Amino acid sequence: MTAGGEGDRFGRQRLIAGWSQERLEAATAVVAGVGALGNEVAKNLALAGVGRLILCDPDTVEPSNLSRTVLVGDDDVGRPKAEAAVRALRRMNPGLRAEPRVADLAVGVGLGELADADVVLGCLDSRRSRLRLLGRCALVDAVLIDGGTQPWGGEMRLRQQKSDAPCYGCTLSAAERAVGDQPWSCRDLVASGPEASSIASTALVASWMTLAALRTLFAVPLPYSVLRVDALSGVSEPVSVRRDPDCPHHHPLEGPVRTLPLSCRATVGELLAALEPGEDPLSWSEFVIPRPCPGCGHYPENRRTSHTQADIDASSCKHCGALVRPGFSQRLRVADPDARLAALGVAPEDILSVRRPEGGYAWRRLEK
Template structure:
């Protein structure tokens, strides 16, 4: 009898017992959920702290930056000894300290250039704490393509906003962008799609208090999405810290929005990107669709090469648009000492249309990330191939077979 009472007490008073007092709460659902966290700065730290305290066990953290001393005043997971380390790595260590049984994968990567759509398909939920529109726009389009919800947060000073975007339920993030937003986005690129000097990131003035407020709302919305409860879908929760006023704003769908494109009929391929050529992938797509005329569309545009119109020199790059600096476009072969060197022409690849010089190139030789999706399209049908053979290399301990298809 004593043993039974002891066991009952232990079950009732485990780490998450107070959560289970909430009638609709499902701790098993939380523990099995896979969460992609993009951004590990001030907001990202608070997001991750909350996820760890709630018991989320399967986490991928994506962040490109390294820790600076100024981050320590706004980032609960970072320590002075972490300065100079990748934010993703330090955040993963901090998460593990809070919840040792969790599996946390840090990726020191640019989400727009280095993360394949398979990573988004792996996740059940996506949550972001970023400071730029360009990355948000990419996340929005990727999440919509693979049918995943994502929760966005933004902070400045002591003000902030949290919002929820559900797949196939407009309005989406892109629907919220106005003329000023697009003007800022367009300033990042030159007319030939080379990147102007990047604006410094991580310089938005914020406090740890506003990070706590907005990240708390974001994670609460994530829990509600997971449990099928009403959320801020297509809406934004706006918090004004000076007077502590808040309100919910309703966004409007843009019928011409470019983000509303879903990938249907996703097929997992067991090979890795190094084992399949463009010609082979096209052949498979033609057999699958039962047609002889197809094209392959990439998940993002690629700078194939730079050509100098003056001297004819060609420089093969195979790099995602947005990763090549404007100065790289200057031809130094024919005018190495010129104050105004010749600008080279950018040859862009949006896909493969049977070009002989590309046929034998394997998928990992295109400048696209591993674990990505390729669309083989005919005039009236398409098939989307997820290169699932890359999953183990990308996801490591979080990989599971046959679970990525939408």
């Protein structure tokens, strides 16, 4: 099989001016969210021949997903979306390296992986998750193509490298941006019903996102930051937005990033031993630390620290029946020294901020 020959599955697209199949095959794309939009975007990139895809989503497939998902079917109901999608993608393009991450974004994909990715595709359905992804991409100056669908169209927002162009955060008010800072308990109280959506607008927005990803991979930056796609008026057009000087998402982490000789599978104790004495490493997401019962002082039976929802729910004391609420921390130093970093929500190849004993912060990256 020769490139461009009869047996070349990518022969037709190699004919496109400005196309580079080799560049595509060498590229890594992160797809954050494997719902309807993530399915379409991942399908497009896999068929086009992208080399490596990381797919991240904590959720499992539900029957209500099936009218909008090309990669998952009836047999997949109840299975993690990311794993089901990866199986289908490998059938579509056997040359693809696809990795499922069944986890929330900050836990599933490390900052180092976002920094190394050629493009990040945001396929998330809540403002809070979209802002969180934007914030993480801005920290490591990653290219982010973020999409959102509406009943008859949608929108796409770009974050390009080393640019001070307006971002998704710039288009929101300070109050709207603060949605991302609310604790999960308040957030759940205001949860609304499902968004109206169909495969037609999903496929439309996903195609725009894929085209933007391809232009990025072929090093041809797009001359706009926000695109509005509206089938009702028959118009897809760039929307002009202004850079908000108060938007916090324009400050990449500063200073050198040193790589530690351990991965997220290492324990807290091993991490502390690899740091300088007195250095205080912080996780990006909060984890649960056991606290004694306010009634009788007993600790819960299971004193392991972790970040799973089951551990977060308050439970009643086995000795006196009082309600015991867990504590939360981001300081890895206070976690169980035998706990694995991954179990505390540290992502693969994450970059941890480390508080120095003399003040200030340093950045430490984990190995693969």
